[in-house]
Amino acid sequence: MGRNQINEQEVALLLNDVLERYGYDFTDYAPASINRRVNHLYQLDRFPSFAEFRYRIISDSVYALRFVEEITVNVTEMFRDPSFYHALRKEVLPILATYPSIRVWHAGCSTGEEVYSFAILLKEAGLLHKSIIYATDVNASVLEKGRKGIFRLSQMQQYSRNYMEAGGVEDFSSYYTANYEYAKFREELGEKIIFSPHNLVTDGSFNEFQLIICRNVLIYFNKQLQDRVLTLFCESLEQLGFLALGSKETLNFTRVAKKFKQIDSKEKIWRKVNL
Amino acid sequence: MAAPYLIAIGGSAGGLQPVLTLLPELSADLNAAIIIVLHRQNHNASVLPELLAARTSWTVKEAAEKEPLESGTIYIAPADYHLLIETDHTLSLDDSEKVNFSRPSIDVTFSTAAMAYKSHMTAILLSGANADGVDGLMDVNDAGGITAVQDPTTAEVDYMPKQALEQVKIAHILTPQDMATFINSIAKV
Ligand SMILES: C[S@@+](CC[C@H](N)C(=O)[O-])C[C@H]1O[C@@H](n2cnc3c(N)ncnc32)[C@H](O)[C@@H]1O
Numbered sequence: 100m101g102r103n104q105i106n107e108q109e110v111a112l113l114l115n116d117v118l119e120r121y122g123y124d125f126t127d128y129a130p131a132s133i134n135r136r137v138n139h140l141y142q143l144d145r146f147p148s149f150a151e152f153r154y155r156i157i158s159d160s161v162y163a164l165r166f167v168e169e170i171t172v173n174v175t176e177m178f179r180d181p182s183f184y185h186a187l188r189k190e191v192l193p194i195l196a197t198y199p200s201i202r203v204w205h206a207g208c209s210t211g212e213e214v215y216s217f218a219i220l221l222k223e224a225g226l227l228h229k230s231i232i233y234a235t236d237v238n239a240s241v242l243e244k245g246r247k248g249i250f251r252l253s254q255m256q257q258y259s260r261n262y263m264e265a266g267g268v269e270d271f272s273s274y275y276t277a278n279y280e281y282a283k284f285r286e287e288l289g290e291k292i293i294f295s296p297h298n299l300v301t302d303g304s305f306n307e308f309q310l311i312i313c314r315n316v317l318i319y320f321n322k323q324l325q326d327r328v329l330t331l332f333c334e335s336l337e338q339l340g341f342l343a344l345g346s347k348e349t350l351n352f353t354r355v356a357k358k359f360k361q362i363d364s365k366e367k368i369w370r371k372v373n374l
Numbered sequence: 375m376a377a378p379y380l381i382a383i384g385g386s387a388g389g390l391q392p393v394l395t396l397l398p399e400l401s402a403d404l405n406a407a408i409i410i411v412l413h414r415q416n417h418n419a420s421v422l423p424e425l426l427a428a429r430t431s432w433t434v435k436e437a438a439e440k441e442p443l444e445s446g447t448i449y450i451a452p453a454d455y456h457l458l459i460e461t462d463h464t465l466s467l468d469d470s471e472k473v474n475f476s477r478p479s480i481d482v483t484f485s486t487a488a489m490a491y492k493s494h495m496t497a498i499l500l501s502g503a504n505a506d507g508v509d510g511l512m513d514v515n516d517a518g519g520i521t522a523v524q525d526p527t528t529a530e531v532d533y534m535p536k537q538a539l540e541q542v543k544i545a546h547i548l549t550p551q552d553m554a555t556f557i558n559s560i561a562k563v
Contacts, residue, residue, distance in 0.1 A: 103489065103513070107461065129439075131458035131486045132468040172470040318439050318455075318467050347439060347455060347467050 103138050109149055110137050113166075116157050123167050123237070124300045127324035136170040143169075164239075171238050172319065175209040176254070177216045179314075180346050181264035184216060186366040188266050191341050192224045195309055201230040202308045204335065206299060207316030208234040211245025211292075216262075217312065218288040219274060223267070227291055233306065235297035242294045248284040250275075255282050299328045304335040311336060314345035314367075326354040333358055336371045343368045376463060377407035377443040379561050380495040382487045384480030384510070386413040386502025388530025392550035393500070397429040397448075399554030406561035407443040408432070409459075411451040411483045413476050413502070423450050439467040451478040458486040474506035484510025493518030496560055498553065500524045502534030511542045520560065522546035524553075 105113075107130060114125045114133070125133060146152040155162050178184050195201050201221075205214045214234045221227040236242050250258075259271035275282040297305070299316070311332050317325050332342055333355045342350070342359065344367040350356050359369035383393065389412050412422065420436075426448065427434035437449040437457050442464050451457035455467040456478050473479035484497050484507060497514040499507045501524055511521045521544050526532035528549045538544055548556055 103485070107489075129458075129460065129466045129468075131460045131466050131489075132470070134489075135458075135468075135482070135486070136470070172468060174469050174471060315469050318469070322440055347452060349438075
């Protein structure tokens, strides 16, 4: 029936074009997912043929950017997996509290829901004033949304439930002002967040952190790329720093496994221990 | 051992019962892997592998990303992620938008499985109240795989198998009692 009109070889061609022309490297992403995205975009933008799709990507840098933004998956929410945030609150923040200043990196932060969630945790622990949070993503348009700190009001009920499940005791709605369909989060939460572009595939380390949070990003990479990015994280963490991954991601069986120890609560949080 | 054949089973409302019926009757020595995608509420998701493991001698586990598909193992799609099959017969997870209001989506698993296993697979669609899985069955058909649906008269909610029968040329219509025998016969060593 041709629901998949572009085959794996053709997708590989496009990814090569995008790499050579524009420097975005998706060639080490897990193929099945990226295949779906590319086919979805091809149908969405109603290209009559693969050749025209390819030509447009090669010749139109604005469209190429759309390609990059559409094939990355940007789904996210606030306090996603509440038990994870609960563990951050109970097991990680008390240790971070002992540092004079706290540096955190959210890699693959998407539109920032996760970052604002964490800023709320810091605020409630009285640590936000001495923290700095770097929030990075390869997709420039999601970063722009993150900077604004404006999310859909219709989501707030769910987020408020998540927040309470994560051990929050304040009135969640005190963190934002509602305006038509949107919720704008309080300025002070955003003040310590620096949103900036960073490509995990091609860009290097830019600081040393006590905590790196990278959730639901590695699942889109193949094993070799996962190993490379985990090595980057390992190098960007201070001794005894923490690394937090998504609920279906693991350090087990990876190149850096020996350098980390999982924290007690069995959440996907590891501590850099060796050497 | 790497699975040379794949059985993919998808279901929604009323889909658990036929799975519970077929599991105890599976032969222990089939040369195939089984993937099960069931729509369900997030909160009771994690108990599913345990529940199913109690019904069969096969290994039952929640599907993990990058895991190679092995014969004699049943993989359950985790809640809130799509489960995709790579052409090298490993598993991938992805948390992209819901498809047919569902994540995991049966279509996503069936369609990617069709690309990976081509004629070396069977897809079975069970009871359910939406049409997730129907497009996937078309892809399985196109790729040369075998398609089957639960007999709608035995389904708790017959919409899903009925939609499949209306839109796709389905090779087999099975009652839950027939399903294990059917699987045993196609995946025999
Ligand atoms: C599914 S979202 C996860 C968002 C958030 N961390 C969460 O778990 O809710 C994945 C994010 O990773 C980003 N991403 C994908 N490839 C990347 C790369 N090479 N470098 C940086 N970010 C990347 C995507 O743009 C997307 O925003």
